[in-house]
Amino acid sequence: MSEFHMPALGADMQFGTVVEWRVKPGDTVKRGDVVALIETEKGVIEVEIFENGVVESLVVQPGQKVPVGAPLATLSGDGKKVETQAATASVAAPVVTSAEPKDEKSAPEIPVATPVTKEAGARQRVSPLARKRAQELGVDLFGIAGTGVDGSITVTDVERAVEGVKPPPALTTPAPLVTPKSLDLAAMRRVIAAAMARSKREIPHYYLSTTIDMRRSLDWLAAENAKRPVTKRLLYSVLLIRAVGLALRSTPELNGFWIDDGFKAGEGIHVGVAISLRQGGLVNPAIHDVDKKNLDELMESMLDLVNRARTGHLRSSELADGTITLTNLGEQGVESVFGVIYPPQVALVGFGKITERPFAANAMVGVRPMIEATLAADHRVSDGHRGGRFLIAVDRLLQEPEKL
Amino acid sequence: MTEAEIRQTVKEALSNVAPEVDWDAIDPAKDLRDQIDIDSVDFLNFVIGLHKQLNLEIPDSDVAKLVTVNGCVAYLTGKTGGT
Numbered sequence: 001m002s003e004f005h006m007p008a009l010g011a012d013m014q015f016g017t018v019v020e021w022r023v024k025p026g027d028t029v030k031r032g033d034v035v036a037l038i039e040t041e042k043g044v045i046e047v048e049i050f051e052n053g054v055v056e057s058l059v060v061q062p063g064q065k066v067p068v069g070a071p072l073a074t075l076s077g078d079g080k081k082v083e084t085q086a087a088t089a090s091v092a093a094p095v096v097t098s099a100e101p102k103d104e105k106s107a108p109e110i111p112v113a114t115p116v117t118k119e120a121g122a123r124q125r126v127s128p129l130a131r132k133r134a135q136e137l138g139v140d141l142f143g144i145a146g147t148g149v150d151g152s153i154t155v156t157d158v159e160r161a162v163e164g165v166k167p168p169p170a171l172t173t174p175a176p177l178v179t180p181k182s183l184d185l186a187a188m189r190r191v192i193a194a195a196m197a198r199s200k201r202e203i204p205h206y207y208l209s210t211t212i213d214m215r216r217s218l219d220w221l222a223a224e225n226a227k228r229p230v231t232k233r234l235l236y237s238v239l240l241i242r243a244v245g246l247a248l249r250s251t252p253e254l255n256g257f258w259i260d261d262g263f264k265a266g267e268g269i270h271v272g273v274a275i276s277l278r279q280g281g282l283v284n285p286a287i288h289d290v291d292k293k294n295l296d297e298l299m300e301s302m303l304d305l306v307n308r309a310r311t312g313h314l315r316s317s318e319l320a321d322g323t324i325t326l327t328n329l330g331e332q333g334v335e336s337v338f339g340v341i342y343p344p345q346v347a348l349v350g351f352g353k354i355t356e357r358p359f360a361a362n363a364m365v366g367v368r369p370m371i372e373a374t375l376a377a378d379h380r381v382s383d384g385h386r387g388g389r390f391l392i393a394v395d396r397l398l399q400e401p402e403k404l
Numbered sequence: 405m406t407e408a409e410i411r412q413t414v415k416e417a418l419s420n421v422a423p424e425v426d427w428d429a430i431d432p433a434k435d436l437r438d439q440i441d442i443d444s445v446d447f448l449n450f451v452i453g454l455h456k457q458l459n460l461e462i463p464d465s466d467v468a469k470l471v472t473v474n475g476c477v478a479y480l481t482g483k484t485g486g487t
Contacts, residue, residue, distance in 0.1 A: 226465065230455045230462050231452055233448065278424065307445075
């Protein structure tokens with residue numbers, strides 16, 4: 001028998017509240033299955049389980065706020081625990097004990113009958129317009145059947161729910177559920193503040209910058225996109241993500257974590273993408289195995305990630321597994337960004353705006369679209385020389401976009 | 405489709421990517437990206453929204469015409485053979 005604990009979804013997370021269980025006692029789960037919806041300071045996250053097994057009991061009820069590390073459920077079966085590095089990292093993070101008396105609530109083996117009508121792993125989408133309408137009408141989104149694409153909740157579904165028209169039974173959840181608060185910005189801000197303060201306190205940052213000629217990449221992209229229907233087009237940020245992912249293969253000391261006074265290399269290259277939320281706030285979920293995905297796959301992953309980040313449907317592995325973060329502020333118009341490393345990562349890559357600049361080559365001056373690429377890195381793990389090699393590798397990769 | 409219907413489609417496609425936008429505050433002649441906080445992902449989603457709603461393929465070279473509301477309406481009205 002083994003226990004499934006509240007994971008740390010980012011070094012700064014301290015508490016989580018189970019909003020909804022996606023499994024019940026007796027269900028078989030495998031690694032990567034979404035087992036619960038948990039509300040954190042970063043919003044509501046779909047939490048995946050790390051191991052295979054059969055759910056024995058659900059220890060925590062929906063609505064309970066528990067600290068990181070607290071047991072949430074027990075599993076039996078071939079409980080072969082596959083520890084991810086982030087899970088190990090979470091143990092190192094300080095766990096603040098909850099003020100609530102946990103004892104009676106975390107008594108083991110109390111089977112909680114939480115009926116679930118959705119399969120584990122299914123998630124319900126809500127269109128941004130429907131979400132807004134639901135907020136205006138004061139309607140709880142959970143329990144509304146979605147009739148949109150892929151069962152997503154549309155504005156009509158929300159309005160129908162208000163009128164009391166009984167929705168089709170497919171996706172209703174009969175058990176009383178906790179309504180997650182709409183994103184608590186103040187809580188998110190506090191968590192970001194804690195992470196950033198810790199970063200500056202503990203990580204000796206060094207900063208490097210280089211200017212990259214983007215003409216070849218942008219020309220190649222325009223030619224590619226001309227051949228593609230609008231739904232398959234590529235954004236240039238995907239070229240940046242891919243170049244960063246591939247460049248990290250030659251400088252692995254920028255890809256990983258600082259844990260327990262030492263560097264632990266990342267097991268894969270999972271690039272966190274800094275995404276600003278419309279309501280304010282920031283999350284940096286990761287795209288897994290960037291070096292193994294082609295541009296189409298990366299584009300699909302990135303779009304999906306951005307859309308789910310903004311509608312509050314991120315998964316725990318996306319928040320916990322990033323081995324490096326990339327921040328692309330070019331669209332806001334700034335030329336360069338020297339960021340703050342997100343602990344326990346050891347590097348942050350920044351990109352600014354693409355601007356037309358005079359460019360000298362072969363004793364002639366022309367104009368080229370240029371971008372400033374920056375690196376903020378942990379001096380305990382890497383030195384400027386290695387950081388420099390990384391940025392130059394990114395530059396070289398962007399000069400041969402057809403190979404990305 | 406009439407121009408009014410196209411304008412409504414554009415408004416809805418925009419609301420889907422930027423639900424907080426006050427439509428009345430938007431200057432239809434100015435670049436949308438200077439007036440509301442949308443990035444390239446939002447803009448792509450907006451164009452895809454128009455494509456799906458109007459069942460119209462929009463070549464990449466034409467996307468530059470869609471950066472203002474008036475530009476959108478003019479382009480889409482032309483493409484849908486409207487008045």
